[in-house]
Amino acid sequence: MGSACADVPEPFEQILEVWIDRIWINRRQTEPFIPLPARLAIFVWGVEPNVLGYVLGEDWPELEKKLASSPSAWSICLAIQPAASSLPTLILDSCGFLRSPKVRPSAHFQPTTAADRISTVLSSIFSAVTVLRPPRSARFLMERSKRSRLPDFGAPNFNEEYQTLLAGLEPTKKRLLGVGSLEWLIKRYRDSSAYLGLSDATRRQRDNIFKGVIDKAGHVSYKAVSRKKILQGREDRAATPAQARNFLDAMRGLFRWALEAEHVAIDPTAGVKNPSRPKGGDGFAAWTDDDVVAYEARWAAGTKERVWFHVLLYTGLRRGDAVTIGRQHVRDGVATLKTEKTGMEVNIPILPALADTLAIGPTGDLAFIVGDNGQPLTKETFGNYFRSACNAAGVKKSAHGVRKIGATRAANAGATVAELEALFGWTGGTMASHYTKTADRKRLAKQASEKIVNAQRPHLPKETPRTSKKI
Known part of the structure; x- marks a missing residue:
């Protein structure tokens, strides 16, 4: 042996x-x-x-x-x-x-x-x-x-x-994969024109949300989904308000379609409000003029990082649109394209500062924003690269914050709601009004302070005391 x-x-x-x-x-x-x-x-x-x-x-x-x-x-x-x-x-x-x-x-x-x-x-x-x-x-x-x-x-x-x-798990009840399950409803929704009409970015976002919903409750009858359960889903994500809003948007889209298709008699998402933003918070932090100076001091003309920044700053585009804009979109000094998120067509004048930066480059054949190899970037990769460039400049801000300073500058210069919506691709007036109201408050405060000064009574010069002459 x-x-x-x-x-x-x-x-x-x-x-x-x-x-x-x-x-x-x-x-x-x-x-x-x-x-x-x-x-x-x-x-x-x-x-x-x-x-x-x-x-x-x-x-x-x-x-x-x-x-x-x-x-x-x-x-x-x-x-x-x-x-x-x-x-x-x-x-x-x-x-x-x-x-x-x-x-x-x-x-x-x-x-x-x-x-x-x-x-x-x-x-x-x-x-x-x-x-x-x-x-x-x-x-x-x-x-x-x-x-x-x-x-x-x-x-x-x-x-x-x-x-x-x-996995050391107790056997679970078999999923209800036929007609009547939440997973079945989601699959039907994803085949609908309502879903296919959404932008690629929105579909990707909702697919991730639906995957989590299916993993947790795909076997449940969709008719058992109540307003209370929708509220619970929102509260489960309360620590990250953006995720809570995305969850509600996905479920609203699902059940609004289900109501129209007569799968449900009541929309359980109706009347459910989005979580309120944290006090003192306004989403992504907007860049300041000092941030702009610091970034441009670190990344001079002729670097791809300078091109990235100026495309964001002077077009006001979101990341997903900024990585796609190129020379093919420009006619007679104006770039025209449909935005990824809303599908709205925007017309963006190529300002002299941006034109100078693009002329120096580096840029790609079909995209102004490129990586080290001269090839276009996905919005996710670009977001990571741009954040690294910001960190190197000592600016702890994001690409979306650049869009916000552009909107702030335009509003402070007197841009109207309609003008802001045309440039930034917004609809509904809500976002544009946010910037115009902020700018109006600043202008009104300045005008009010000037009126206070102008309304103040001028001071009379002090009279010199008369001295009696001695005789």
Whole structure:
């Protein structure tokens, strides 16, 4: 027995690789069940203590001594032990092995499967014992001393049961995937013209929200979604008001469509208000004139960082539009494009300061904003790059804050609500009014202070005291 021990790991590892690749995990048909990286292990029953675990290549002399000195029958199982200690060990389906001193080996045993080949290897290692294939019921997950039986491999519910046991979760009720579930309603909504008419950015945002909703409550009947549950979803995201607003926007879109399509009789989102903004907060921090000076001092003309900044500052575009604008959009000194968020067409004069920056570059063929390789950037990548450029200039602000200083400057210069909406692509008057009202307050305060000064009575000069003449 001892002479074979030094060569034990190699044949087992080779057979395990074949078994995993060709039998257990068919990568062309299904995702892996086994949480790799993992290692091959041997588990022995019947030797005190009751269960002993051994990793191949480790403690073989000790294992051999225990098996050789065991007066009673014992069983040995081949298993896959995940590298992560928090995960349970998987006892392989047909790789358990039984030994009893009273059982004689079959004279006609021929290795025909991976499990049989493993049996043959075990037989050659433990030459003094009999190795037989176990019954099918030997398959289970073992975590510490707890065993959980699995269905037969290949059964329809095998993967679901395995993943449930692996996660240490109690089996949950089966999802209602047919007509009537919230997941079904969301899928129908995503196929509708109402959803497909949204911008790519809005659909991506809502897809992320719907994914979380489906994971948590996709099996629930959509008719069971009440106003109270919508409010609870808002409160669950209260720590991040922007996420709460996005959640409400997504659910409003879903149930407004469902109401119109006569899937529901009542819209549970009706009357639910967006969370109020924190006091003293106004979303993204607007840049100041000092921030502009600091950034331009760090990034001179001729750098891509200067191009990034001037495109944002002098066009007032959001990130998603700023990364797409290019020479193809400019005619007679005016850039015309539809905004990603609202789909509104905006007309932006290319101001001399921006024209000078673009002439120096660097810019791309179809996009003014480019990366190191001269290729366009996604809005997410650009957002990260621009924040790094801001940090290097000592400005702890974002790209959206540049848009805000542009709107502030325009409003302070006397731009009307209609003019701001035409330039920045806003609708409804709310955002534009915010800037014009702020600018108006400043102008009115200045005018009021001037009136106070003008209304003040002028001071008369002090009379000099008369001196009496002495005669």
